[in-house]
Amino acid sequence: MNTTTNIVKTVTHSGGFHCSKDALTDMFGWFLQVLLACLAFTCLIAKRFCEPRSERRSWLIWFYDTSKQGMGAMVIHLANVWLAGQYTGDPCTWYLINFLLDSSLGLLIIFTGIRICQFLSRTKGWEAINFGEYGKPPSANAWMTQCCLYVLLMVIVKVSITLFMQLDFWENVKDFILSPIPNPKVELAFVMLIIPFFINMLMFWVTDNFLMYKSPSKRRRCSTESLLHRAKIKYRSLRHKKRRGSESDLMLSADDELLDPETVPITRAAVFT
Template sequence: MNTTKIGNQPVGGLHCSKDALTDVFGWFLQVLLACLAFTCLIAKRFCEPRSERRSWLIWFYDTSKQGMGALAIHLANVWLSGQYTGDPCTWYIINFLLDSSVGLLIIFIGIRLSQHLSKRKGWEAINFGEYGVPPSMNAWLAQCCLYIGLMVIVKTCITLLMQLNFWEGVRDFILSPIDNPKVELAFVMLIIPFFVNILMFWVTDNFLMHRKSRTKSRRNSLEQSLLHKVSLQYRSVRTERNSESDILLSGDDELLDTDEPVHRTSMRTVVA
């Protein structure tokens, strides 16, 4: 890909240098973005209903696959952005947005296909979100390898798509209003990826985690409601029985209190 020049400035503005993504400021933004994305996944766990909330081990098994896949894609994008002619920041953000849209569709298809094969062929190890009881590390490793394989397929498809000449015009247009290289790098490495990653990580985590079927959840809620009603009825019956026993005891006490003076008066009349 070649870049035409007007005077000393390339068309579209060569704002970021070739090593802008890998210098100290670039790596700082990348580490900050990773920390924010990790915090988002922690917050997602606490947003789950208490009855369906994953344990920390299952949560780690689910999110670690996504973390390793995102790291592999990110490093590939950083390296590929430096291989194109022109502003590496624009090439990085184009790759990133394609990964977050077309790549997410490929990930969804791959995960659903894997889950279908695991149920049809009995390959429990590749059923995403299922690790056995107790959770098996071998199942986690198998799913990690499969997910990394999906990332390789995604990156291959996106790289082939990037060979179209259509992206030359996109590169000249995108981020063109920004003139400051530091601001452009912040937009490319932190601001835009932060909001896109929140949505992408949240959706992908829903793909990867085991979700109870609606019939099971309805059955569990029905069982809980029935148990609650039975406990309430038991408490009410127990309260009624206690109140009845209290009434009977109070009646016996009254009879005992009244019998003695009646007996005494009757004896007095007989003696008289």
Template sequence: MNSTSIGQAGTALKYKGGLHCDKDALTDMFGWFLQVLLACLAFTCLIAKRFCEPRIRRRSWQIWFYDTSKQGMGAMAIHLANVWLAGQYQGDPCTWYLINFLLDSSMGLLIIFIGIRTCQFLAHRKGWEAINFGEYGKPPNVNAWLAQCCLYVGLMVIVKVSITLFMQLDFWENVKDFILSPIDNPKIELAFVMLIIPFFINMLMFWVTDNFLMYRDPSKRRRDSCEVSLLEKARVKYRNMRKKKRDSESDGLLSGDDDIIDPEQVPIVRAAVSM
């Protein structure tokens, strides 16, 4: 038996034992290809979100880049940390990566929301405009963007430390045993873990997080609501005017018919009809 056959037999035994993904599967050529493809798809989702914004409130490309680049750096930091941590656990690294990713997308999103709202509260309370996420001054200041990037990456560090500590609980071993148990092909498992499942979850997570990060002017929201209410009032007034016009025209037609018949000729008309 040659060395190739021995290697294939050893790989088959390893997969049979439940270790579907190789320890280096997340960082080999196929793994990196899936990761780059996922990053491109997620970036495309954020571009599409910009075009879904109302035209009058659509962000400029510079503001959009400032908002989304924070997410990009934070997501890259979390992703690289998950790839490294997946290889530190005993067992299938794909399964550990998926568990970390799902926790980042649920428990981590809650931590991000609390952190962003806390920074915005401090910005309004203390006057620290540089940490007010989504607001960069007029004209946009790159220093405010850098400060918010550092804050957002710091939130990602808090998320990753919290989830790593949460992952130390014993019951995750049982979760690991069945979460991807129906899949016995390492390539398909890697595609599910690195591309298919993260694509749909990232699309939702990036969309929601972008709403947290983008600036919303309270005065603009009030102005928009006033414009809508004024427009509605104008429509109601226009409908009432048209209704009054139609009523006046119908009254004019009726009065015109009455003028055709002279009141003095009414008895003569009635006598003619009776004959």
């Protein structure tokens, strides 16, 4: 019994696993996960109020946009919690590595998938897969289709990241990451709340910009502003040319007066008299 206790202490202090296998799924772990979800979606509510009043989404459209993220984030999170317990070693570090890869490489895959769906929507006429566009009035069927597509993107992200995690060098990363934190509760708070909160806030904000629909009036206004800008530049250039032309006309008229033959004799006669 004493030998087992000494082995556990040695592993803990040597940078092995700090939190136990069920640390992510005990009461404290689930409390941190629920708190993280509430804080993360609070930033999306704040983002809606940061939108200009003329372009602010209705609560229904906002719910349609953000619920896709909610479903996808839940799938990714539950998959990370389950996968963290399948690796050997500290599950907190494995969860954090998965989370960081999902927030970097995964975001690139999400962006590519959304752009492909929007391209297919324009070329094939599949309006239901155009993310952020639900028809008038908003259709629940279009929202459900986009939810399924987004969850499918999350599955692709998780499969890609899991295959990438099979590389051998992640063992060295696992031994290094979070090794300075000896307290398992503090480590769990960093892994499940502190670090994910700031990264999720940025990721949710960016992904919401991918998913939300930009109205044609906004695009037309942007194009109109660019046309006005080009017109102003052209007007200034024409005005500058006109000014230069008027100055050259004045110089030419002065030269013509000097070279006028009728004025030359008069000038000479005046000199001789």
